[in-house]
Structure formats: C-alpha cells, structure tokens
Amino acid sequence: METLQHLLGGFQIALLPVNLLFAFAGVVIGQLIGVLPGIGPPAGVAILLPATFKLNPTSAMIMFAGIYYGAMYGGTITSVLINIPGEAASVMTTLDGHQMARQGRAGPALGIAAFGSFIAGTIATVILMFFAPWLAGVALSFGPPEYAALMVLAFALVIGLTAASPARGLASLAAGLFLAVVGVDVMTGLPRFTFGQLPLLDGMDFVPVAMGIFGIGEVLVSLEDESAGDAGAARLRLADLFPNRQDWALSRVPILRGSLLGFLIGALPGAGATTASMVSYAAERRFSRHPERFGHGAIEGVAGPESANNAAAVGALVPLLTLGIPGSATTAVMLGGLLIFGLRPGPLLYQQHPDYEGGLIASMYIGNAMLVVLNTVFIPVFVAAVRVQKAVLAALIVTFSIVGVYSLENSMFSVWLMLLFGGIGFFMKKLQYPPAPLVLALVLGQTLEMAVRQSLKMSHGDLGIFISRPLSAALLTVALAMVVLPALPALRRRVAGGRKVPEIPAPQR
Amino acid sequence: MKRLGWLPVILIVVSVLVSPVIPAGLAQQFPSRPIEFVVPFAAGGGSDLLARAIARMLQEEKLLPVPIVVVNKPGGSGAVGYTYLASKRGDPHHIATVSSSFWTTPLVGQSPVSYRDFTALYGLAFDTFLLVTRTESTFRRMSDVVAVAKQRPGLVSVSGSAIASDDAVVTYMLEREAGIKLNYISFGGSGPALVAALGGHVILTWSNPGEVLPQLEARKARALAVASAKRLAGLPDVPTFKELGYNVDFAQFRGVVMPPNVQADAVRILADAVGRLCRSRRWQNDYVEKNMITGVCMRPDEFGRAVAAQHELYRKVFAGLGVIK
Amino acid sequence: MRTADRLATLALLAFAAYVYAGARRMPYAEGGIPGPGFAPTWISVLMAAGALLTLMATRTSAPADCFLAGRAAAVRILSLGAAMVAAALLIPLLGMVTTLVLFILATVTVLGGRGWARITAAAVLVPLALLAVFQVWLKVPFPKGPLGF
Numbered sequence: 001m002e003t004l005q006h007l008l009g010g011f012q013i014a015l016l017p018v019n020l021l022f023a024f025a026g027v028v029i030g031q032l033i034g035v036l037p038g039i040g041p042p043a044g045v046a047i048l049l050p051a052t053f054k055l056n057p058t059s060a061m062i063m064f065a066g067i068y069y070g071a072m073y074g075g076t077i078t079s080v081l082i083n084i085p086g087e088a089a090s091v092m093t094t095l096d097g098h099q100m101a102r103q104g105r106a107g108p109a110l111g112i113a114a115f116g117s118f119i120a121g122t123i124a125t126v127i128l129m130f131f132a133p134w135l136a137g138v139a140l141s142f143g144p145p146e147y148a149a150l151m152v153l154a155f156a157l158v159i160g161l162t163a164a165s166p167a168r169g170l171a172s173l174a175a176g177l178f179l180a181v182v183g184v185d186v187m188t189g190l191p192r193f194t195f196g197q198l199p200l201l202d203g204m205d206f207v208p209v210a211m212g213i214f215g216i217g218e219v220l221v222s223l224e225d226e227s228a229g230d231a232g233a234a235r236l237r238l239a240d241l242f243p244n245r246q247d248w249a250l251s252r253v254p255i256l257r258g259s260l261l262g263f264l265i266g267a268l269p270g271a272g273a274t275t276a277s278m279v280s281y282a283a284e285r286r287f288s289r290h291p292e293r294f295g296h297g298a299i300e301g302v303a304g305p306e307s308a309n310n311a312a313a314v315g316a317l318v319p320l321l322t323l324g325i326p327g328s329a330t331t332a333v334m335l336g337g338l339l340i341f342g343l344r345p346g347p348l349l350y351q352q353h354p355d356y357e358g359g360l361i362a363s364m365y366i367g368n369a370m371l372v373v374l375n376t377v378f379i380p381v382f383v384a385a386v387r388v389q390k391a392v393l394a395a396l397i398v399t400f401s402i403v404g405v406y407s408l409e410n411s412m413f414s415v416w417l418m419l420l421f422g423g424i425g426f427f428m429k430k431l432q433y434p435p436a437p438l439v440l441a442l443v444l445g446q447t448l449e450m451a452v453r454q455s456l457k458m459s460h461g462d463l464g465i466f467i468s469r470p471l472s473a474a475l476l477t478v479a480l481a482m483v484v485l486p487a488l489p490a491l492r493r494r495v496a497g498g499r500k501v502p503e504i505p506a507p508q509r
Numbered sequence: 510m511k512r513l514g515w516l517p518v519i520l521i522v523v524s525v526l527v528s529p530v531i532p533a534g535l536a537q538q539f540p541s542r543p544i545e546f547v548v549p550f551a552a553g554g555g556s557d558l559l560a561r562a563i564a565r566m567l568q569e570e571k572l573l574p575v576p577i578v579v580v581n582k583p584g585g586s587g588a589v590g591y592t593y594l595a596s597k598r599g600d601p602h603h604i605a606t607v608s609s610s611f612w613t614t615p616l617v618g619q620s621p622v623s624y625r626d627f628t629a630l631y632g633l634a635f636d637t638f639l640l641v642t643r644t645e646s647t648f649r650r651m652s653d654v655v656a657v658a659k660q661r662p663g664l665v666s667v668s669g670s671a672i673a674s675d676d677a678v679v680t681y682m683l684e685r686e687a688g689i690k691l692n693y694i695s696f697g698g699s700g701p702a703l704v705a706a707l708g709g710h711v712i713l714t715w716s717n718p719g720e721v722l723p724q725l726e727a728r729k730a731r732a733l734a735v736a737s738a739k740r741l742a743g744l745p746d747v748p749t750f751k752e753l754g755y756n757v758d759f760a761q762f763r764g765v766v767m768p769p770n771v772q773a774d775a776v777r778i779l780a781d782a783v784g785r786l787c788r789s790r791r792w793q794n795d796y797v798e799k800n801m802i803t804g805v806c807m808r809p810d811e812f813g814r815a816v817a818a819q820h821e822l823y824r825k826v827f828a829g830l831g832v833i834k
Numbered sequence: 835m836r837t838a839d840r841l842a843t844l845a846l847l848a849f850a851a852y853v854y855a856g857a858r859r860m861p862y863a864e865g866g867i868p869g870p871g872f873a874p875t876w877i878s879v880l881m882a883a884g885a886l887l888t889l890m891a892t893r894t895s896a897p898a899d900c901f902l903a904g905r906a907a908a909v910r911i912l913s914l915g916a917a918m919v920a921a922a923l924l925i926p927l928l929g930m931v932t933t934l935v936l937f938i939l940a941t942v943t944v945l946g947g948r949g950w951a952r953i954t955a956a957a958v959l960v961p962l963a964l965l966a967v968f969q970v971w972l973k974v975p976f977p978k979g980p981l982g983f
Binding site for chain 1: 670
Binding site for chain 1: 947
C-alpha cells in the first residue's frame with residue numbers, strides 16, 4: 001500500500017511536462033546509441049552528462065535511465081537487420097534474429113523484441129519497486145564462491161550451444177576463454193598474452209571481437225553468393241511485419257523467463273546485461289523442445305535474450321539505488337552524474353529523497369511505453385532500410401562498423417582488432433565453428449577465473465569453500481543437473497519416436 | 510561497373526587540389542585553437558569526471574578564450590593516453606589528467622613514458638582512504654584487527670582493486686607499520702571491493718571517503734581509521750592511523766600535466782586559468798565538497814616537485830611489495 | 835573443404851601449443867591458490883582437445899562442398915578484405931570521412947553496384963551523416979586529413 005502511494009506520488013513527478021520531455025529525450029537518444037554500433041550506453045551517458053548539469057537530479061536520472069534501457073531496444077535493430085550487434089547485450093540476438101531477417105521475417109523479430117523488451121521492462125520495474133531492498137541483500141550474499149558457481153552454471157548451459165558439433169564447439173569455447181585471459185592479471189599484475197600491444201593490457205575488448213566475428217565476418221561470407229541485387233532481407237507484406245499468433249505462443253514463456261533471469265543477473269553487481277542475455281539464450285535453447293531450431297531463426301532465441309537485457313538494465317539499478325554501488329559501467333557513470341548534483345545514492349536515498357526514486361520508477365513505466373510505440377511504428381521503415389543493393393549494403397555495414405568501433409576508444413587499434421576478428425569470423429563460419437561459444441566464453445571466462453582465484457584466496461586454498469556455502473553449493477548442484485540431465489529429453493524423444501517435428505527451415509548462408 | 514571507375518580518381522584529385530587552401534596552423538598567440546583535454550581512462554571514471562568538471566567550469570567562467578574538448582583515450586591502465594600526450598611534444602594545446610596510474614603503470618614497467626616525460630601544470634586534489642568493515646563485523650576498532658592479525662598472520666582478509674594500485678599500497682604501509690600480515694584480495698575495482706566487504710566475504714576494505722559515506726551514514730559500514738594526517742571534517746569520530754600509533758599517511762593525488770618541452774609562456778597562461786578556477790567558490794562547492802576530497806591549488810613548480818615526490822613514494826612501496834626490483 | 839578444415843585444426847593445435855608454452859612461463863599455483871598460469875594452461879589443453887576431436891570428426895565425415903564457390907567469389911571477398919585493410923591504413927593519413935567516401939565508392943564499384951548517382955550520393959552522404967552524429971553531437975574526434983575532415 002505504501003509502495004503504491006509512493007508510486008502515485010512518483011507518477012505526479014514523472015508526468016510533469018519537463019520530466020516527460022526528458023524521458024522522451026532519453027529513450028530516443030538511447031535508441032540511437034543502441035543502433036550505432038560500438039558506442040554503448042556508458043559512453044552515451046558520460047558524453048551527455050555535462051548537458052544535464054542545469055537540470056534537477058530527478059530529470060537527469062530519468063533521462064539517463066531512459067538512455068540505458070532505450071539502448072537495449074535500439075541494439076536489436078542492427079543485430080536483426082545486418083547482423084551487427086548495436087551494443088554488447090544484443091550479441092545473442094544476431095544468432096536467430098538475423099536468420100529470421102534472411103527468411104523475410106525481420107518484422108516479427110523486431111516486433112517480438114520490442115514487445116518482449118516492453119514486457120520485461122515493465123515486469124522488472126514492478127520487481128524493482130517492491131523487492132529492491134530485499135534483492136540488495138541477496139546481491140550482497142553473492143561473494144566470489146557464488147559468482148564462481150554462477151559462472152559454472154552458465155557454462156553448463158553454454159555446453160548446450162555446442163550440441164550441433166561438440167568438437168568445434170569446444171575449440172570455439174577454448175578460443176573464447178583464451179581471449180578472456182589476455183591482459184594484465186588483476187591478482188598478480190602480470191601481463192598475459194598481450195603481444196606487446198599497450199591497449200591489450202586492459203584485456204580484450206568485447207565489442208570489436210563481437211563486431212568482427214558477427215558483422216564483418218558475415219559481410220565477407222555473404223559476398224560468396226553471386227546475386228548482387230537484393231540483400232535477401234525482406235519481401236514486404238504488411239501481415240509479415242508483426243509477430244503472428246504462433247510467434248506469440250512460442251515467445252510467451254521465454255519472455256517471462258528472460259525477464260526474471262535478466263532482472264536477477266542484472267541486480268548482481270558482478271554481472272550485467274550482456275551476461276543476462278547470454279544466459280537467457282543458452283537457457284532457452286537448453287529448455288526448448290526443439291533446440292535444433294536455434295541458430296536457424298527461432299523466435300524464442302530473440303524473445304528471451306532481448307527481454308533479459310532490458311530487465312537487466314532495470315535490475316542494474318538495484319545496487320545503485322539501494323547500496324549506492326554501481327553494478328555496471330553505465331550505472332557507474334550515472335553515479336558520477338548524481339554526485340555532481342550532490343545526490344549520493346545509498347541505503348538512505350529513499351528516506352532522504354523519496355520523490356526522486358518514485359519519480360524515476362514511474363518514469364520507467366512511461367519510457368517503456370514510449371519505446372514500444374516508437375519501435376513498432378518504425379518497424380516497416382527499419383525493414384525497408386536494408387532493401388538496398390547488396391554491394392552498397394556491404395560497404396555501408398563496414399563503414400558503420402569502422403566508425404563505431406573507432407569511437408569506442410578513439411583509436412585505430414580497435415578498428416584493426418575488429419578487422420582481424422572479421423577474418424577469423426569468416427573462417428569460423430566457412431569451417432562451421434559456432435561463434436556463440438567464443439563470445440560467451442570471452443564474457444564469462446574472466447569472471448569465472450577471477451572468482452575461483454578470489455574464493456581460494458579467501459579460503460587459503462581450501463576447495464571446500466565452494467560446497468560449504470549453501471548458495472554456492474545449490475548453484476553447483478543445478479549446474480551438475482544441467483550437465484547430467486540432457487540425456488533425459490533426448491531419451492524421451494527417442495521413446496516418443498515418430499512424433500511430428502515442425503519443419504526446420506534449411507540454414508541459409 | 511566500369512562506368513564508376515573514374516569516380517574515386519576524381520575525388521582524390523579534388524582532395525589534393527583543395528588541401529593547400531586550408532591554412533596549416535598559423536603562428537598565433539597561445540591558445541590559438543581548442544585545447545584537447547586527454548583522459549587516459551574510459552568515460553565516467555574519476556579522471557573523466559574531473560576533466561569534464563574543469564572543462565565546463567573554465568568555459569562557463571570564461572577563464573580561457575578557447576573551448577576545451579575532453580577526449581577519452583583509455584587502454585593499458587593509462588599507458589595509451591599518456592603515450593599519446595607525450596607524442597605531442599612542444600604543443601601546449603593538449604593537457605591530461607593525472608591520477609595514481611600516472612606513476613604506478615610506468616613503475617611496473619607497462620608504459621613507455623613516465624612522469625619525467627611531462628610538464629607539470631597544476632595539482633588539484635588529494636583523496637585519502639578509510640579502512641572500513643561492515644557493521645556486523647566483530648572488529649570494532651583498529652586494535653581488534655591488529656590483535657587478531659598478530660595472532661594469526663594472513664587470516665584477516667582485506668579487499669582492494671588490484672595489485673599495484675593505491676589500496677594495495679596503503680595495505681602494505683599498514684602491514685609494515687603495525688607489523689602484521691593481511692590477506693589482500695583483488696576485486697578489479699573499488700566498487701566490487703566494497704561490495705565484498707559489505708557482504709561479509711572479506712573482513713576489511715579500503716574506500717575513499719566519498720565512496721563509502723552513504724554506507725557509513727546508513728550504519729551499514731564502520732570506518733576503523735583514516736589514512737590522512739588530520740581527521741576528516743566530515744567524519745570527526747574516525748581516528749587517524751597516526752593517532753593510533755601507525756604512521757600511515759597516504760592519499761591519491763589528482764592534477765593536470767602537459768606534453769614535454771612546451772613553452773613556459775603557455776604553461777603560465779594555462780596555470781593562471783586553472784589556478785583562478787581552483788580558488789573559486791564554485792570549484793570548492795561543486796567539485797571539492799561534493800566528492801569529499803581535500804582540495805589544493807599547486808602551481809606548476811610546486812606540483813612538479815610533488816609529482817617527483819609521489820613517484821619516489823610509490824617506488825619505495827613497490828620495491829617493498831616486491832612488485833619491482 | 836577437407837584440406838581447409840585440416841589446415842584450420844592444425845593451426846589451432848599450433849596455437850594451443852603456443853598458449854601452453856606461454857602459460858608455462860607464468861606461475862601455475864601457490865599454496866593451493868591458482869596463479870596467473872593456471873587458467874591458460876588448461877585453456878590450451880581444451881583448445882588442443884577441441885582441435886584433435888575436430889580432426890577426428892572430419893576424418894570420418896564425408897567432405898562437404900569446396901571451400902569457396904568459385905573464383906569470382908574469392909575475388910569479391912579478397913577485394914573487400916583488401917579494401918578494409920587499405921581503409922584502416924588510410925584513415926590516419928586522409929582523415930576518417932575522406933577515406934570512408936573513397937572506401938564506399940571503391941568497394942561498391944568492385945562489388946558490382948549499379949546506378950552511379952545513387953552510389954555517389956550514398957558514398958558522400960553516409961560518411962557526412964556519421965561525421966555529424968559522432969563528431970559534432972557525440973564529440974568523438976575523428977582523424978582529420980588534408981581536407982580538414
């Protein structure tokens with residue numbers, strides 16, 4: 001009841017014309033930053049920070065949050081249409097989203113992503129409103145052993161992604177793990193596999209790797225076909241522009257699961273939207289009755305991760321608002337901004353500035369509604385935009401990628417890195433090495449290694465720390481079940497025998 | 510396809526023809542063009558906020574006739590950005606922020622340029638460290654920590670951001686002064702380190718006052734001691750290590766440097782502008798107080814000596830830590 | 835295809851050996867706590883296992899189609915690759931926008947684009963739009979060439 005009163009008060013603040021304006025500005029800017037490859041929400045917020053100094057802190061925060069979750073919507077568009085992840089958390093969307101686009105189903109992919117994001121954003125905001133303080137406690141109980149166990153669980157899910165070709169999947173996974181150890185080892189200060197390159201001391205940046213393997217690699221592979229004319233993107237029919245009844249039936253559960261998974265992972269200060277979307281994708285494939293459809297345009301593979309990354313963007317606000325500790329790069333920048341306003345988020349924020357938090361939460365309902373309208377209205381425009389000649393499209397994709405990746409660190413090094421991984425991505429695709437395990441391992445590997453070493457340092461080398469702590473023991477048990485149980489559905493299918501499996505669309509190159 | 514062959518050629522010809530029209534940097538009074546403010550770290554960090562605050566206030570208070578453009582050049586713990594600045598030898602239209610990595614990265618041999626390669630411009634702030642534990646902890650005061658650590662060396666864990674970082678330095682100073690051994694665990698950043706302590710996964714952590722103040726106010730965390738020479742105005746109940754008998758006095762140091770070999774006139778003009786900013790009421794209110802740091806206004810010569818002294822301090826500690834020979 | 839596949843696994847094996855050699859030079863573990871060499875050592879083992887298993891899998895499976903669909907395809911792919919490398923080399927010299935205009939014109943021409951008016955428009959307008967968004971609005975400083983952009 002009290003919460004609802006706060007919410008009503010919040011809506012009064014959020015519906016002030018000035019705040020509506022900034023929510024709208026935030027989501028539009030976020031959408032744009034999401035669409036532009038390379039530049040992500042942290043940089044977007046940081047660059048716009050000085051422009052907001054004249055505002056009041058509530059308006060500014062409404063705008064920043066809008067940028068953050070708006071970017072999660074925007075990142076989808078390039079992932080689906082041209083296979084370039086607009087920002088890191090949209091990488092998983094390329095796997096099935098782009099396949100859908102090649103089958104002329106870009107509209108439903110974008111539609112389900114927009115609606116899924118809207119549902120996830122709304123659910124996450126409700127959870128944030130009611131359970132934030134409790135969740136903050138849960139997040140604090142995640143120490144290094146729990147993170148290690150969580151990563152083991154994530155890897156147990158990833159193994160499912162390699163089912164089509166386990167040997168090649170393993171090789172791809174190992175390559176990703178290798179990329180994760182590049183850079184100065186935080187525990188000892190020792191540089192590892194930096195090849196004498198200064199920028200690599202900070203580790204292998206995820207974005208150039210993902211844009212190279214998915215974007216540039218895909219462009220190179222697409223040039224193999226003779227047809228220079230149509231991009232093969234879409235034949236437009238209005239009915240095909242939105243998800244149909246069957247799409248919805250397939251996506252309902254993944255959206256819900258993605259929302260919950262995404263929110264929980266986003267609320268952990270050591271994880272984030274990228275991890276959330278990856279875990280969601282792996283989970284959807286793992287729990288699917290027809291995992292073989294994944295990678296060939298399964299709409300669940302878009303609905304799940306897209307919902308998860310939006311929910312995670314909201315979840316990341318939990319540690320920021322309740323503990324005053326940023327859980328992601330973007331919330332770290334927001335914190336910096338709030339300090340300039342003299343607002344110090346922390347356990348007492350709610351008592352000290354109730355209107356601020358209420359207004360922010362209410363604005364998130366409004367912002368999500370704005371985004372879903374914005375995204376569905378423009379779907380036909382986005383779909384039509386890629387109906388240009390293939391030669392032109394290839395040149396433009398490379399151009400966008402070069403500019404986007406350059407803007408990451410204002411350096412040509414990132415561009416070269418992207419081109420290198422473009423070449424690697426081309427060969428991986430030609431030789432049928434799955435790219436997903438590589439990018440997943442790159443994101444998750446670092447946390448796993450750090451967490452294991454921190455845990456063992458805490459326990460002075462005693463491995464018992466992983467099973468003596470209940471939460472970590474529970475997570476490890478689930479992970480074990482994930483590895484052992486896959487035999488069961490396969491068995492069940494074998495018993496069920498001739499039950500009709502829906503037509504699998506042939507993989508197109 | 511063939512029809513298009515001449516287009517690139519024309520473009521190249523045009524670009525070559527037009528290029529001499531653009532004047533190439535006419536010799537003028539400094540500053541003659543926008544000043545590039547290099548931040549050797551990603552957008553949103555402490556250095557970035559400092560640079561953006563300086564850039565904005567210099568502009569709004571009209572202390573310089575040209576705009577200041579903040580450019581992030583992250584990578585290699587500052588090595589990329591500082592190497593870039595050093596390459597602008599003699600060009601005063603570039604400045605960069607200074608923070609701990611300015612000294613520590615070259616010391617551990619991961620940067621081709623060191624403090625000697627730059628011209629000191631201005632020293633602005635010190636940010637000290639609090640030794641913090643969570644409220645539920647049975648360690649109520651510094652003497653509890655020392656007693657247990659003396660009995661069981663290595664048992665008391667302390668979280669920090671990374672080896673060869675400031676919190677590792679101050680941990681080492683405390684260990685040496687108190688004659689104890691702590692279990693230092695890196696968490697890759699001060700935020701995660703604080704979370705680990707609040708969750709009770711480690712016993713102690715080091716935090717800048719501004720970072721941990723909300724936790725202290727909400728009684729989620731307790732500060733055992735502060736590594737400054739005097740007690741902090743905002744936290745009068747927290748004793749200094751010196752009062753407790755441990756000579757631990759350490760702070761992060763922030764300032765601004767320029768490329769090597771710049772003209773003395775240019776240094777003077779910029780130092781005057783930054784100095785006027787530093788002494789303004791607005792700077793005190795909007796930057797110093799809000800970030801809970803100790804503001805200073807160090808002119809170039811004074812800052813230059815302080816830069817060398819800070820290098821010497823890090824060098825000694827790192828040698829003691831065994832990070833460098 | 836089979837040859838390409840085998841070459842790839844051999845390259846992967848060689849790389850795994852390189853990683854293993856590098857990892858052996860780093861401390862492996864100390865007092866039961868894994869050191870910086872621990873993870874890379876086991877990663878190199880995983881990588882080698884992946885490569886060997888792939889090698890075995892390709893030996894049993896039938897060879898698929900050839901690596902590239904003909905000479906023309908190879909020319910298209912190589913020319914785009916070369917154009918990208920050339921662009922990356924030229925950006926610091928000619929500036930971001932100038933290089934990208936040339937890049938688009940050159941690649942579209944080679945890849946067989948039609949209608950030079952539209953292509954020129956795209957080649958000039960897209961980099962300029964990117965300049966507007968990134969440099970003017972997001973304040974990303976692009977490398978500048980003799981033209982000033």
